[in-house]
Ligand SMILES: Cc1cc2nc3c(=O)[nH]c(=O)nc-3n(C[C@H](O)[C@H](O)[C@H](O)COP(=O)(O)OP(=O)(O)OC[C@H]3O[C@@H](n4cnc5c(N)ncnc54)[C@H](O)[C@@H]3O)c2cc1C
């Protein structure tokens with residue numbers, strides 16, 4: 001371990017068990033010295049009070065892996081433009097971070113630690129700023145909601161028309177903000193369609209219990225409302241050179257990116273067999289089954305297996321989707337795409353490992 005990394009890790013251990021207090025002090029310091037910065041953050045900061053602080057600390061501590069980190073930090077810098085962050089804010093945040101740690105570390109804090117954090121933060125900020133500077137895209141796109149449909153108690157689908165085209169690939173996700181209902185809260189959602197000529201995008205959203213943004217998108221959003229979309233990201237995209245057959249495994253609204261990928265395949269695929277496994281707790285949550293059935297009827301290479309884990313009256317497969325996938329196969333020669341909640345993705349990856357599917361053939365996105 002290099003000297004800088006040692007100093008960073010060593011100093012962090014002095015405050016690690018007081019993270020909440022450090023975070024509180026960090027924000028208070030920042031907002032007191034620069035009250036205008038408060039407007040960049042959501043009104044409600046309880047859900048993710050320590051989000052920014054944790055992110056910076058993780059970034060600083062992982063500095064030793066510049067190869068992986070370079071691209072990530074550039075993308076993060078590009079992405080920060082959606083928060084209205086400008087270059088002069090970086091010094092304020094860096095200063096508040098070091099002050100907060102110094103305040104809680106006690107007597108063992110040293111000038112060497114100050115310098116180590118200032119150096120490491122400086123490198124990261126420079127990379128983020130370079131990423132922001134090099135981006136020719138707008139910080140975000142404005143889009144109008146042109147359709148909204150409730151599909152179940154908790155699930156809605158909606159379509160937006162961006163004012164300017166957004167360049168993304170099927171399977172990627174975007175950040176979404178609904179300024180009218182939850183200003184300054186950005187969450188990621190996956191378009192459920194491959195890019196279209198008219199640039200419209202479909203989204204599938206499930207309202208999470210106390211979730212701020214998902215509840216607004218499902219229960220309040222209506223045609224005519226405006227949303228903001230930012231920074232397409234993610235690598236769960238199709239490899240056009242692959243000739244292998246494909247298996248898609250989706251849980252709940254994890255179907256969104258999978259549907260986009262299937263739609264992309266409908267544009268050029270003639271030779272690859274494609275299997276979609278779509279799982280949910282009950283039949284209401286299989287909210288897009290009718291559409292999927294239409295696609296399967298139209299494209300002979302597409303097969304569909306829906307399953308319910310808590311609905312014994314459902315006349316199809318029963319059980320968790322990870323278990324259902326294992327009932328079919330063999331799958332050792334297929335490309336896999338897995339999308340859904342953390343639990344669902346984890347269970348599916350475990351099953352695929354047991355079935356000896358090489359991990360390099362699996363792409364996945366986890367919703368939480
Ligand atoms: C790459 C990616 C793509 C995504 N695509 C979609 C999509 O297409 N459709 C979709 O519906 N969602 C998608 N999500 C999830 C989405 O980004 C939000 O996390 C989700 O909508 C909850 O946001 P919220 O503001 O409503 O909840 P918050 O206010 O952020 O959280 C409220 C509480 O719920 C918990 N929580 C947050 N998310 C979940 C979750 N998924 N399951 C269980 N508990 C949770 C939090 O820990 C918190 O305690 C995606 C997430 C990722 C990372």
Ligand code: HEM
Nearest residue numbers: 037040041048051052055056059083085089090093124125
């Ligand atoms: C080393 C520098 C920084 C790093 C590593 C960093 C990292 C991050 C990360 C990973 C997130 C969560 C990503 C997301 O929600 O999309 C985040 C959120 C955020 N960052 Fe930064 N950031 C840095 C500097 C800054 C600066 C200088 C500002 C300006 C005030 C800023 C403002 C914000 C805001 C407003 C959020 C959203 C917070 C929320 O939703 O609660 N960040 N940051």
